[in-house]
Amino acid sequence: MEFYEKQQVFFSSQKTKDLSFRRNALKRLRNEIVRQEDAIAEAIYADFKKPRFETFIAETQFVLAEINTMLKNLELWARPERVSGNLANFPSRNYIYREPLGQVLVIAPWNYPFQLTLAPMVGAITAGNTVVVKPSELTPNTATIIEKIIKNVFDPEYVAVVQGGVQVSQELLSKKWDHIFFTGSPQVGKIIYESAAKHLTPVTLELGGKNPCIVDETASISLAAKRIIWGKSLNLGQTCLAPDYLLVHHAVKEKLVQKLKDKIVEAYGENQAESQDLARVVNDRHYGRLRSLLEGQRILYGGQTMDEDNFIGLTLVDEPDLDSPLMQGEIFGPILPILSYEEESDIDEIVKRYEKPLAAYIFSNRRASQKKFIAQYGFGGGVINDTVIHIANKNLPFGGVGHSGVGAYHGKTSFDVFSHKKAIVKRGRWIDPPLRYAPYKLPERIAKWVKHLF
Ligand code: NAD
Numbered sequence: 237m238e239f240y241e242k243q244q245v246f247f248s249s250q251k252t253k254d255l256s257f258r259r260n261a262l263k264r265l266r267n268e269i270v271r272q273e274d275a276i277a278e279a280i281y282a283d284f285k286k287p288r289f290e291t292f293i294a295e296t297q298f299v300l301a302e303i304n305t306m307l308k309n310l311e312l313w314a315r316p317e318r319v320s321g322n323l324a325n326f327p328s329r330n331y332i333y334r335e336p337l338g339q340v341l342v343i344a345p346w347n348y349p350f351q352l353t354l355a356p357m358v359g360a361i362t363a364g365n366t367v368v369v370k371p372s373e374l375t376p377n378t379a380t381i382i383e384k385i386i387k388n389v390f391d392p393e394y395v396a397v398v399q400g401g402v403q404v405s406q407e408l409l410s411k412k413w414d415h416i417f418f419t420g421s422p423q424v425g426k427i428i429y430e431s432a433a434k435h436l437t438p439v440t441l442e443l444g445g446k447n448p449c450i451v452d453e454t455a456s457i458s459l460a461a462k463r464i465i466w467g468k469s470l471n472l473g474q475t476c477l478a479p480d481y482l483l484v485h486h487a488v489k490e491k492l493v494q495k496l497k498d499k500i501v502e503a504y505g506e507n508q509a510e511s512q513d514l515a516r517v518v519n520d521r522h523y524g525r526l527r528s529l530l531e532g533q534r535i536l537y538g539g540q541t542m543d544e545d546n547f548i549g550l551t552l553v554d555e556p557d558l559d560s561p562l563m564q565g566e567i568f569g570p571i572l573p574i575l576s577y578e579e580e581s582d583i584d585e586i587v588k589r590y591e592k593p594l595a596a597y598i599f600s601n602r603r604a605s606q607k608k609f610i611a612q613y614g615f616g617g618g619v620i621n622d623t624v625i626h627i628a629n630k631n632l633p634f635g636g637v638g639h640s641g642v643g644a645y646h647g648k649t650s651f652d653v654f655s656h657k658k659a660i661v662k663r664g665r666w667i668d669p670p671l672r673y674a675p676y677k678l679p680e681r682i683a684k685w686v687k688h689l690f
Contacts, residue, residue, distance in 0.1 A: 243366040268389050272384075278377075284517070302358050305647050324686075325661050340413065343428065350382065356645060360654045366393070368396045370408060373399070410431070413435070445595075450596075451484045454605070460492065465550070467623030473570035474517070507540075508540055514547075529569075534555065553571060595618050630646050
């Protein structure tokens with residue numbers, strides 16, 4: 237890993253602090269992604285048959301939009317920010333300088349293998365850091381094209397790619413970094429946090445959870461069904477933001493279930509395996525895991541499986557036992573458990589069984605329920621009357637809380653997460669009141685009044 241020392245030297249050269257250097261890096265990266273966009277879609281398709289349309293909207297165009305945002309705002313965000321002074325340091329001018337942290341390590345998952353490797357990298361570059369990225373070993377074709385793109389654009393002393401699995405990841409973690417940005421499961425997140433703690437390295441942990449989706453009796457049921465199926469089908473449910481399970485008011489359950497079935501058929505036909513618009517489960521292990529989650533469950537719709545293609549169709553499960561494996565961990569696949577409730581307190585009971593999730597959704601046309609949903613539950617981010625779409629606004633921070641993550645990114649939040657905010661006071665010299673200097677002569681009652689100066 238000689239690039240590690242080389243990056244150290246390169247960062248010390250101060251080159252990355254130059255804004256035009258960063259702008260130039262982002263532009264070259266943008267051009268290369270545009271040039272390789274079809275090849276990226278082919279690579280992800282080869283890994284798990286992600287539909288090309290989904291690759292464009294959720295991978296390449298997403299990263300290109302992030303680069304454009306950075307290019308548009310870099311000067312503004314990097315400028316020293318003047319803040320007001322106070323009497324304690326009068327006369328003075330007070331600033332926050334944003335400076336790069338240094339060497340950043342990005343460890344990525346397989347499910348959005350391009351976006352989740354490149355989007356953090358773009359933030360780290362914009363803020364003036366060197367970067368090492370480790371794509372997921374579970375999507376080797378995408379990892380290869382990512383390496384090709386990065387090698388075409390950057391010297392490894394500035395941005396490098398390291399390929400490999402757990403062992404390589406742990407080798408990387410044994411080094412001292414200035415920031416580690418990890419996206420993946422909460423279990424591995426804990427390992428990353430522990431390794432980072434040894435060097436007091438700050439981390440961003442983008443993890444997952446069991447995302448509830450509430451549908452109350454005031455909701456527009458047909459629209460809810462369409463938007464739920466969309467959020468659950470993207471990437472065949474292998475989306476950290478996908479609704480994990482539904483909580484439906486008993487009075488509208490039957491209607492919702494019917495609409496969900498209709499929407500599945502409308503979008504993917506009677507034989508989902510024939511649809512070109514559904515990805516596949518990423519590997520045999522996850523396929524086997526998802527299949528076993530269906531054992532002993534009452535299937536309302538779907539349940540189609542194809543061993544030779546790691547395919548599971550969108551499947552609606554009726555009232556699973558809360559103690560069954562399906563309702564224990566994050567599903568991360570096309571299975572949608574449907575639970576009905578009578579009273580709002582039933583919702584509380586179920587949602588609060590789980591650690592704080594990355595996302596939560598409510599379909600309701602009642603203002604009071606929407607307000608309660610926002611105020612009452614802990615989750616990373618959410619949407620009222622839709623699913624997943626909050627990720628598409630770069631003005632919103634994207635991240636979890638508690639078990640679903642530490643920190644956030646996207647847009648300005650990314651720039652800040654990879655920057656140190658250095659507080660600087662520029663003091664005037666023309667007056668220097670003697671009050672603070674020893675020997676202390678002022679009465680204590682004046683010292684006890686000093687809070688008014690801060
Ligand atoms: P994962 O945690 O298994 O792997 C993620 C990365 O960590 C990979 O690069 C892998 O090589 C590495 N890794 C795995 N085990 C490791 C170990 N013991 N030590 C060091 N490194 C190790 O996650 P995954 O299966 O790739 O992704 C699925 C998970 O990611 C889900 O829980 C999902 O919710 C979450 N996720 C979160 C977000 C988000 O933005 N919050 C986005 C996508 C996925």
